Amino acid sequence: xxxNSTTSIWKRFSKVAISAALFAAAVTTTYGSSHREALAIxxxxxxxxxxxxxxxxxxxxxxxxxxxxFNPLHEPGQGNQGLRACNGYRYEFHIGMGxxxxxxxxxxxxxxxNINPAKAPGPNDALGGGNEILWxxxxxxxxxxxxxxxxxxxxxxxxxxxxxxxxxLADNLNVLPNNHGPQTDxxxxxxxxxxxxxxxxxxxxxxxxxxxxxxxxFIQPLSNGGRIIAGQxxxxxxxxxxxxxxxxxxxxxxxxxxxxxxxxPGKDIFTGFNIFSxxxxxxxxxxxxxxxxxxxxxxxxxxxxxxxxxxxxxxxQTQTLDITNIxxxxxxxxxxxQVGRNALPLFDAGLVGTQRQIVYLRSSPMNDVTNxxxxxxxPVLVRDADALGIYKALGVxxxxxxxxxxxxxxxINAINLGRPIPxxxxxxxxxxxxxxxxDSSFPNGRRLGGGTAPNRHxxxxxxxxxxxxxxxxxxxGLAKGTEVNDxxxxxxxxxxxxxxxxxxxxxxxxxxxxxxxxxxx
Numbered sequence: 001x002x003x004n005s006t007t008s009i010w011k012r013f014s015k016v017a018i019s020a021a022l023f024a025a026a027v028t029t030t031y032g033s034s035h036r037e038a039l040a041i042x043x044x045x046x047x048x049x050x051x052x053x054x055x056x057x058x059x060x061x062x063x064x065x066x067x068x069x070f071n072p073l074h075e076p077g078q079g080n081q082g083l084r085a086c087n088g089y090r091y092e093f094h095i096g097m098g099x100x101x102x103x104x105x106x107x108x109x110x111x112x113x114n115i116n117p118a119k120a121p122g123p124n125d126a127l128g129g130g131n132e133i134l135w136x137x138x139x140x141x142x143x144x145x146x147x148x149x150x151x152x153x154x155x156x157x158x159x160x161x162x163x164x165x166x167x168x169l170a171d172n173l174n175v176l177p178n179n180h181g182p183q184t185d186x187x188x189x190x191x192x193x194x195x196x197x198x199x200x201x202x203x204x205x206x207x208x209x210x211x212x213x214x215x216x217x218f219i220q221p222l223s224n225g226g227r228i229i230a231g232q233x234x235x236x237x238x239x240x241x242x243x244x245x246x247x248x249x250x251x252x253x254x255x256x257x258x259x260x261x262x263x264x265p266g267k268d269i270f271t272g273f274n275i276f277s278x279x280x281x282x283x284x285x286x287x288x289x290x291x292x293x294x295x296x297x298x299x300x301x302x303x304x305x306x307x308x309x310x311x312x313x314x315x316x317q318t319q320t321l322d323i324t325n326i327x328x329x330x331x332x333x334x335x336x337x338q339v340g341r342n343a344l345p346l347f348d349a350g351l352v353g354t355q356r357q358i359v360y361l362r363s364s365p366m367n368d369v370t371n372x373x374x375x376x377x378x379p380v381l382v383r384d385a386d387a388l389g390i391y392k393a394l395g396v397x398x399x400x401x402x403x404x405x406x407x408x409x410x411x412i413n414a415i416n417l418g419r420p421i422p423x424x425x426x427x428x429x430x431x432x433x434x435x436x437x438x439d440s441s442f443p444n445g446r447r448l449g450g451g452t453a454p455n456r457h458x459x460x461x462x463x464x465x466x467x468x469x470x471x472x473x474x475x476x477g478l479a480k481g482t483e484v485n486d487x488x489x490x491x492x493x494x495x496x497x498x499x500x501x502x503x504x505x506x507x508x509x510x511x512x513x514x515x516x517x518x519x520x521x
Contacts, residue, residue, distance in 0.1 A: 034048075034049065034050050034051070034342055034345075034348055034349045035048070035050050035072045035073060035237070035270075035349075036048060036072070036073070037348055037349040037357060038348065038354075038357035038358050038360075038361055039354075039357070039358065040339075040358045040361065041340065041361070044339060044340075045070075045071050045072070046070070046071055046086035046089055046313070047070070047089065047313045047315070047339040047340035047361075048070055048071060048072060048340060049068060049069070049070045049311055049312070049313050049340045049341060049342040050069045050070060050072045050235075050237065050275065050342065051067075051068075051069045051236070051237060051342065051345060052066075052067070052068055052069075052309070052310065052311045052342045052343050052345075052432065052446070053065070053066070053067040053446050053447065053448045054066050054067075054093075054307075054309040054432045054434060054440075054445050054446060055434065055440035055445040055446065055447040056284070056434065056436050056439070056440050056445065058439045058440075059439070061284060061292055061295055061296070061436055061437065061438075061439075062283065062284050062285075063226075063281055063282065063283060063284060064281075064282040064283075064284055064286075064287065064307070064434075064436070065279070065280070065281055065282075065447075065448075065493070065495070066093045066107070066278075066279070066280040066282060066309070066311075067277060067278065067279045067280075067448055067494070067495070067496070068091060068093065068277065068278045068311045068342075069235070069236070069237075069275045069276070069277050070091070070275070070276055070277075070313065070340070071086065071275065071276040072235060072273070072275045073235075073270075073273050073275075074232070074273060074274040074275060074276075075272075075273065075274075075506055075507050076179065076272070076273075076274050076499065076500040076501060076502040076505060076506035076507070077502045077503070077506050078502075079134075079178060079180045079181075079502040084113060084135070084142060084175075084178070085111030085112075085113060085142045085144065085175045085230065085231075085276070086111060086276075087111055087112060087113050087327050087328050088315055088316065088319075088328060088330065088332050089110070089111070089313055089314065089315050090108050090109075090110055090313070090314045090315070090336055091108070091109045091110070091111075091278055091311070091312075091313055092106055092107065092108045092109075092311065092312050092313075092314065093106065093107040093280065093309065093310075093311050094106055094309065094310050094311065094312060095107075095287060095307055095308065095309055096307070096308035096309075096431070097287075097306065097307060097308065098303045098304060098306055098308075099303050099306070099419075099420075099421045099422060099427050100308070100426065100427065101308050101364075101365050101366050101426055101427060101428075101429050101431060102366070102426065103149075104150070104151065104287070105148065105149070105150050105286065105287055106148070106149040106150075106164075107146065107147070107148055107169075107280060107282070108146070108147040108148075108149065109144055109145070109146055109228075109230065109278050110144065110145045110147075111142065111143070111144050111175065111230075112142075112143050112144070112145070113140060113141065113142050113143075113327045114140060114141050114143070114327070115130050115138050115139070115140035115141075115326060115327065116129070116130055116139060117130050117326065118130035118131050130326075136177070136178075136180060136184050136188045137188070141174075142174065142175035142177070143171075143172050143173060143174065143175065144170075144173050144175055144228075144230055145168065145170070145171045145172070145173075146168070146169045146170045146171075146173070146222060146228055146280075147166060147167065147168050147169065148166075148167045148169050148224065148286070149164045149165065149166050149167075150164060150165040150167075151164050151165055167223075167224075168223075169222040169223050169224055169226070170220065170221070170222050170223060170228070173220045173228070174218055174220070175218070175230050175231050176215060176218040176229060176230065176231025176232065177189065177231065177232075178231075178232045178499065178502070179208075179210045179232065179274075179498065179499040179500065179501045179502060180501070180502045180503065181208060181501055181502050181503030181504065182203075182204055182205055182206060182207055182208045182209065182503065183204055183205060185208055185209040185210050186204055186209065189209075189210070189214065191209035191210065191214060192204075192209045206504075208501050208503070208504065210498070210499075210501065211498070212490075212498060215229075215498050218231060219493065219494065222280075224282070224283060224286050225283045225285075226280060226281050226282045226283055226286070227280070227281040227493060228278070228279065228280050228281070229278075229279050229493075229494045230276075230277065230278040230279070231276070231277070231499075232274050232275075232276060232277075232499040233274065233275060233276075233277045233494075233496040233497060233498065233499050234273075234274060234275075234485070234486065234487045234496065234497040234498065234499055234500060235270045235273045235274060235275040236275075236448055236449075236457075236485055236489065236496060236497065237270050238268045238270060238483070238484065238485060239268060239269060239270055240266030240267055240268060240269070241269045241270075242266075242267060242269060243262065243266065247388075248384065248385070248388060249262055250262070250390075251263060251264040251265065251266050252264055253265065253266065258393045258394065260389070260393050261393075268486070270486075271486040271507065272486060272500055272505065272506045272507035273500070273506075273507050274499045274500055274506075277494075277496055279493065279494035279495065279496060281493050281494075284436065287307065287436075288436065292305055292436045292437050293305045293437060294437050295436075295437050296437060296438070297437060297438075298435070298437065298438050299437070300418065300419075301419065301420060302419070302435075302437075303419050303420065303421065305435050305436050305437040306417075306419065306421075306433055306434065306435055306436070307433070307434040307436055308365075308431040308432075308433055308434075309343065309431055309432045309433075309434060309445075310341060310342070310343035310365055310429075310430065310431045310432065311341065311342055311343065312338050312340065312341040313338070313339055313340035313341070314336040314337060314338045314339060315332060315336060315337065315339055316332030316333055316334050316335065316336055316337070317333075317334040317335055317336075317337045318332065318333045318334045319331070319332055320332075320333065337362070338361075338362055338363075338364070339361060339362060340361050341360070341361055341364075341365075341430075343365070343430045343431045343432050344415060344430050344431070344432065344443075345446065345461050345465070346465055347360070347372075347430040348360045348361065348430075350381065351372070351375045351376060351379060351380070351381075352372055352375050353375060353380060356371070356372065356375070359371060360372065360430075364429075365429030365430050365431050366425055366426050366429065367425050367429075368425070368428065368429030368430055369423060369424055369425045369428055369429065370425050372430075376408065376411050376412055377406045377407040377408055377409070377411075377412075378405060378406035378407065378408070379404070379405075379406065379408060379411075382401070382404045382405050382406075383405060386401055409423075412428060414443060415433065415443055416428060416433060417433050417435065417443065417444055419433075421433075432445055432446055433445075441458065441459055442458075442459040442461050442464050443464060446461065447459070448489060448495045448496065449489030449490065449491070449495045450489070450491070450495075451489075453484070454488035454489060454491075455484045455485045455486070455487065455488050455489065456483055456484055456485070457483075457485075457489075460483050485497065487500075
């Protein structure tokens with residue numbers, strides 16, 4: 001009922017609605033991902049789960065693709081002991097089925113870095129070993145273990161001890177190393193002959209050899225017929241964030257050209273940054289052994305083909321200083337406890353209030369209706385926009401603003417794909433809901449890449465979210481935000497673009513001579 005009344009409001013005020021959608025696009029674009037969104041995450045980047053992608057292979061729907069991004073905002077040139085796999089954490093993809101958020105299948109990835117201890121350095125030591133300052137010369141290894149848990153007894157992170165069929169799908173697999181630069185490519189990765197400074201030829205210092213063929217070496221098989229790769233990649237998210245942290249100081253392009261807004265353009269602050277990613281290709285028989293119900297046929301009121309996907313990051317509860325652990329300096333003990341999670345590209349960063357964001361990160365979707373139902377029903381960003389005078393500048397009628405303030409059952413209905421899913425704990429929460437019987441398109445899952453151009457996503461998620469918030473219909477097509485990535489996506493697994501090179505690419509630049517005053521745009 002509310003969805004219909006909200007839609008009718010926007011039909012009556014279609015011109016105003018589009019203007020308001022432009023505003024909402026700017027707001028939700030800025031919060032669409034979860035890079036360092038909560039105070040606790042600032043102190044624990046290994047648990048900073050920024051984006052989750054999950055979708056079925058088009059056509060046959062015989063594969064489920066899962067991607068988790070974490071440990072963000074890595075300047076590629078900060079390579080010394082830089083972005084590597086995080087030891088001591090469990091990175092998990094959770095999959096519920098039907099109307100239940102309870103785990104039916106869980107995929108866990110755990111990383112282990114090792115380095116051989118060496119005696120104190122001496123004058124005749126050879127190159128390499130534990131005394132080297134740069135990680136890639138130490139001979140240190142980065143490995144990962146992948147475990148599948150089926151039918152776990154509950155949603156506690158220490159599931160292996162609480163029931164469920166546990167299968168190790170692979171162990172001791174190599175992690176994709178970082179893209180440091182031309183000398184590392186030759187001396188460490190063996191991608192070409194090395195010529196020293198004394199050769200008079202600068203090629204070994206200027207021409208990188210880290211390419212897609214090298215990345216593909218680290219796509220590795222799993223015993224269930226799936227594949228995995230993990231390591232450093234380009235961050236696939238786009239965001240004009242600079243104005244957001246000046247109390248939503250948006251530019252005219254975001255607000256339909258109103259005169260009271262600051263001058264454009266907006267800038268994607270994630271351009272040139274890398275992130276750590278885990279990408280998995282899972283055979284659908286792992287999840288639907290008897291086949292996907294009514295595969296290839298949309299049944300708009302069905303729930304039997306639904307997957308409910310979210311990702312989490314956990315570590316042991318107690319962390320003790322341990323100088324004998326030369327990788328982390330810590331020793332973990334006690335049960336594993338969740339410290340991060342992510343699913344929908346908006347929830348914690350744009351809907352949950354600051355005082356509850358840590359509760360979100362350390363709780364399960366099973367309790368989201370109780371914990372965060374009011375954050376969805378009454379979106380705080382609407383009242384913030386009203387306080388800033390944005391709706392008045394756009395001429396949005398007070399009645400329309402009142403409708404946007406809530407209650408917004410239409411938002412909940414949309415993220416549940418309009419299916420008969422109970423709005424109660426254990427059934428509705430921050431998960432990506434996917435109908436495996438049909439091709440995925442957000443909010444029916446979330447795909448990476450696959451758009452009209454190689455550097456575009458299949459769907460502008462921000463546009464869909466805006467349509468959801470503004471019109472009560474995720475397919476309304478209102479508003480356009482930042483839509484292009486700084487690198488091209490792959491059209492095949494793992495879909496992610498290779499990492500920016502530390503030496504000659506990335507976000508850093510020349511900062512001299514200094515600029516004494518803040519310049520005008």
